[in-house]
């Protein structure tokens with residue numbers, strides 16, 4: 230297995246561009262199932278999760294072409310198969326995103342039930358309950374979700390809990406349903422509005438995406454489109470933290486700061502100077518030790534759970550004590566044990582971490598457990614004394630495009646060690 234060797238202590242400076250957002254791209258690739266025309270997706274990030282999604286569509290019969298501009302053309306007309314096999318679903322839970330489109334377009338779908346994952350049990354009951362309300366019959370058999378519906382019907386659906394991929398699945402399913410669907414208690418993440426923009430450009434009739442209530446008027450057919458994937462707010466946030474923990478000064482281009490306001494507020498509270506315009510954010514960290522910042526994760530527009538592990542590192546080297554409450558996933562502190570092996574002083578009780586800042590941390594051999602946990606270990610390696618080796622970095626390759634290249638461009642010293 231490949232590893233990253235990080236020689237810590239370098240202050241980051243310079244400018245990089247943000248890549249396309251993984252969490253916007255995945256539902257958009259699934260949405261191509263909804264029409265028979267070709268769909269062109271631009272600015273797709275080169276990531277393992279994107280490859281897995283293409284593998285899934287390819288296994289069902291989609292044709293995927295990459296041109297000289299690195300744009301992908303996806304043609305999902307007349308799929309020969311409507312099954313998401315366990316081998317693919319187990320490596321990426323977001324495979325569940327093909328359920329809504331398959332059911333809406335083909336009237337059936339067979340999707341392996343995603344199991345637990347490193348950050349919690351992550352069930353899909355909200356997706357299934359909502360699809361049932363649209364008239365789908367759903368049975369669970371041999372570890373698979375078997376869903377059928379000769380025609381999905383519009384419905385008034387209030388989600389029991391806020392779910393990002395659940396909202397996306399239902400929004401996609403409702404585009405071709407008969408009549409109007411009203412979704413409430415939905416997720417408001419920017420990627421939901423991005424997906425609605427793409428679907429509307431395909432002829433869907435969706436309003437309210439990004440608010441508490443989404444209204445979808447079903448149409449008979451969707452057409453092809455050409456769509457640009459917006460920038461990845463979590464990637465941008467991670468690099469901002471990299472600058473904050475290395476007393477750095479960097480600019481990230483291509484990112485809309487409105488998608489990161491809670492993160493920007495917390496970075497300012499930690500002592501960083503931040504400037505932005507409509508598509509770029511600059512950070513300058515002058516404090517020797519960041520101020521401690523309390524964090525409570527919650528659905529957008531609150532502080533994102535996908536930035537929680539990164540802020541553990543800011544607090545770990547801060548000048549005081551901070552509290553982190555993780556309210557979205559029940560088991561998202563796996564990085565803490567590894568951070569403590571690097572000299573951090575963090576205790577965890579349930580969903581609450583108490584972080585006592587220390588004057589310095591030191592390199593160690595550490596193990597990545599999930600995507601954002603691996604990001605936090607790299608961040609810790611950047612500000613640690615000596616060398617850090619991060620193992621199991623396939624987790625990081627799922628969600629960060631060329632991370633060591635981008636960080637080295639900013640002045641870090643990271644080497645990818647071969648298997």
Ligand code: UD1
Pocket residue numbers: 252255322323349350351352353354355356357390391392393394395416528534535557558559
């Ligand atoms: C998405 C993001 C992920 C992010 C998460 C929360 C993608 C591909 N992934 O994941 O990066 O960390 O949102 O912002 O966009 N839940 C249920 N039943 C369900 C669905 C969810 O109980 O049917 C629970 C989950 O266990 C979790 C919470 O709801 O505790 C939120 O999960 P959800 O928003 O669905 O996360 P994902 O969409 O899987």
